[in-house]
Amino acid sequence: MTQLAYIPAQPLAGEHSLAPRPRTLQDTGLDLHFVTELVAKHLYKGGVLTLSQLAERLALAGSILETVLNFLRKEARIEVLGGAGSDVNLRYALTDRGRSWALEALLKSGYVGPAPVPLASYTEVVRAQSVHRQVVTKTAIRETFAGVVIRESLLDQLGPALHSGRAIFIYGAPGTGKTYVSQRLAKLLGEAVLIPHAIAIEETVVQVFDPVLHQPLPGSSPASSLMLENGHDPRFVLCRRPAVITGGELTMDMLELQYDEAHKLYRAPLQLKATNGLYLLDDLGRQRITPVELLNRWIVPMETGLDYLSLGSGQRFPVLFDVVLVFSTNLNPLDLADEAFLRRLGYKIRFDYLDTREYEAIWRQVCEQQGIVYKADMLAYVLEHFYSRDRAPLLPCHPRDLLGLVADHCRYHGKPVEVTPESIAAAWESYFIKL
Secondary structure, three states: OOEEOOOOOOOOOOHHHHOEOOOOHHHHOOOHHHHHHHHHHHHHHHOOEEHHHHHHHHOOOHHHHHHHHHHHHHOOOEEEEEOOOOHHHOEEEEOHHHHHHHHHHHHHOOOOOOOOEEHHHHHHHHHHOOHHHOOOOHHHHHHHOOOOOOOHHHHHHHHHHHHHOOOEEEEEOOOOOHHHHHHHHHHHHOOOEEEEOEEEEOOEEEEOOOOOOOOEOOOOOOOOOOOOOOOEOOOEEEEOOOEEEEOOOOOHHHHOOEEEOOOOEEEOOHHHHOOOEEEEEOOOOOOOOOHHHHHHOOHHHHHHOEEEEEOOOOOEEEEEOOEEEEEEEOOOHHHHOOHHHHHHOOEEEEEOOOOHHHHHHHHHHHHHHHOOOOOHHHHHHHHHHHHHHHOOOOOOHHHHHHHHHHHHHHHHOOOOOOOOHHHHHHHHHHHOOOO
């Protein structure tokens, strides 16, 4: 299932100057016809709306909307129903002519949301907050993985790989911690970024902000859209740097623009939603498309830094490919791609089994987390009696899973939760498949 990893973030320095609030219609980069159609669609969907409500819905300043509303009044497409107090409380509604015109606009594009950001402006913001500008140091990566049982040699591979901004290929047996470590790497990406609600390619709107995959920073919303002086351009949302994860559910069409015929809407592909962040393709080789097809999809973006997307009309347009791309697989890399392609990925990092000392450290941590008394003699019993007998590899996921089953067994029998020969035997038999 597509998901978003949590990334702690700090406010982006200079987001106000990076995306200043537009003061005029010209500042928005959008033409009058486009904005009038968008206003009309909002009125068609929302009925009677005040200036402040329209400003909130379109993420545009009241002064900009007043220009648009005055034009619509002259065209007899809206009417003013009056209101109490200032012009802010005036109520606007479509006339019969306006409703007919708004319906035509909706048949062309079903997008009804905040005003989009032109592609050129979006490109400037993406370039300014590029993930490739992030500096990953040895100190930072050790702070990020403090308390995690992981080999120093592995950290010294992962750090330069992430710092480089190049694609990373992680491989190793199932349960060796590839996904967990990849998600934690995202914490090193640092500061927050501005993500647009939508971008405009001429007259076509593509939704980018996804409430499932993007996490706005608490209290990051700009001040009222009627104000010009406060906050950044509200057409952007200040979010944690995205870290999108997809696994076996990934299909090729998820990497292209998604067009919703019923609602006449374009939605951004996953890699565009991951822009300025990290995109982890987990379980490579388990998708319903071949690994070669999937890997070939990324050759041009990785080499040029540009991804080309196509609209239904056939128009192609470039977007910056500003993503740390991470491939993760349990399979033999040479079964997925030839050596020539793998060389293009830059960094290939193997995750291996644990040694006894590492396993003990994780076992002790899980005992503490689950409130189970750690007993060195019982761990020795587990290693000698079960792992040696079944020749099972030591994996980082085993302590959490086995001790969880131990707790289930003890609670079911109404006993205190503790590791005993009986409880660990029950957990072991339930956890591993016997052939």
